[in-house]
Amino acid sequence: TQLLEQSPQFLSIQEGENLTVYCNSSSVFSSLQWYRQEPGEGPVLLVTVVTGGEVKKLKRLTFQFGDARKDSSLHITAAQPGDTGLYLCAGASGANNLFFGTGTRLTVIP
Amino acid sequence: GAVVSQHPSRVICKSGTSVKIECRSLDFQATTMFWYRQFPKQSLMLMATSNEGSKATYEQGVEKDKFLINHASLTLSTLTVTSAHPEDSSFYICSARVAGGPDTQYFGPGTRLTVL
Numbered sequence: 001t002q003l004l005e006q007s008p009q010f011l012s013i014q015e016g017e018n019l020t021v022y023c024n025s026s027s028v029f030s031s032l033q034w035y036r037q038e039p040g041e042g043p044v045l046l047v048t049v050v051t052g053g054e055v056k057k058l059k060r061l062t063f064q065f066g067d068a069r070k071d072s073s074l075h076i077t078a079a080q081p082g083d084t085g086l087y088l089c090a091g092a093s094g095a096n097n098l099f100f101g102t103g104t105r106l107t108v109i110p
Numbered sequence: 111g112a113v114v115s116q117h118p119s120r121v122i123c124k125s126g127t128s129v130k131i132e133c134r135s136l137d138f139q140a141t142t143m144f145w146y147r148q149f150p151k152q153s154l155m156l157m158a159t160s161n162e163g164s165k166a167t168y169e170q171g172v173e174k175d176k177f178l179i180n181h182a183s184l185t186l187s188t189l190t191v192t193s194a195h196p197e198d199s200s201f202y203i204c205s206a207r208v209a210g211g212p213d214t215q216y217f218g219p220g221t222r223l224t225v226l
Contacts, residue, residue, distance in 0.1 A: 033214060042116075042203050042217035043154070088153060090215075098144070098205075098215055103153040 003027075004091055004101035012107040013079055021074045021087055021104045029091035032065055032072045033098070037086040046074075079108045112138050114206050116218035123194055124226055130190045131221045133204030139184040140206035144215060145177070148201040160187040184209065194225040 004025045013019055023032070031050045035043035047056050049065035049072065056063045060083075062075040072089055089101040113136040123129050133143055141162045146154040158179050159167040166179035178190040187206075191198055201222055205215040 031214075035217070040201075040220065040222065042114075042205075042219045045214060045216065048214050097156065097159065100154045100156075105151070 004089055004099055006087075006089060006101040006104045008104060009102065010105050010107075012109065015081060015108055015110050016078050019076050019079060019106070021076075021089075021106075022071070023073065023089035023101050024071045025091060025099075026070065027091065027093065027099075028069050029093050029099075030069075031092045032069070033090045033092070034063055034072070034074055035088045035090065037088060038084075043088055076106075079106075081108045081110050084108050112206070112208060112216040114204065114216050114218040116204055116221050118221060119219060120222045120224075122224045122226065125195055126193055128190055128192045129194055129223060130188055131202055131204075131223075133187045133189070133206070133218050135185045135206045135216075138206075139209045140187075141184060141209045142207045143181060143187040144205045144207075145179060145187075145189050146203045146205065148203060148220075150201075154203060157189075191223065194223070196225045199223055199225045 007022045033048045034046045037043040047063045052067045052069045054065045060077045064073050084107050087104045090098040115134045117132045121129055143160040145157045147157050148154050156169050157172045160179045160181040162181045162184050168174045176192055181187040201220050203220040205217045207215055
């Protein structure tokens with residue numbers, strides 16, 4: 001089993017603050033995805049990163065894939081209440097499987 | 111974008127009964143679908159990989175006779191929880207990969223199963 005540890009596990013911040021979520025593993029992945037999940041719903045794909053060192057931006061969200069393709073980070077600028085949710089990273093290895101991270105539950109307080 | 115649906119969204123059943131959950135890819139073909147289980151405030155745990163036209167591959171610790179998976183077409187996979195018990199109550203989520211596409215999986219909205 002390839003373990004992906006996310007930190008922090010829980011994060012509660014005020015609207016307008018910045019934050020970074022980390023996703024770390026000792027394994028190398030062919031690609032890494034970030035998802036956001038709201039209560040009672042399935043995860044929604046935010047981004048896929050493939051190349052080591054790759055940086056992708058999605059409005060106020062910035063995703064980075066580590067050079068060695070073992071870790072990733074998600075940075076949110078000027079967080080909004082609508083960013084509240086469970087953030088999951090997932091690494092792809094081999095033909096099919098995704099290995100999900102432990103999750104980061106973000107609460108943005110208005 | 112790729113859309114995956116699940117039915118039903120919620121189901122409540124009595125202990126000992128069987129429940130079938132459907133997972134459909136609506137606008138793409140999926141040779142591979144995945145079934146996950148998620149307990150409250152936890153991450154997703156892969157239960158099995160469902161391959162169209164062949165037997166599913168189950169993760170360690172998942173009983174294949176209890177969680178029956180059928181992937182009869184390129185757009186439909188079903189998970190049947192047989193002889194359900196209260197400990198089977200959980201949020202079940204399926205996902206699908208685009209046939210011949212990259213590793214990205216697209217997730218359904220989930221099914222909340224409550225066994226009384």
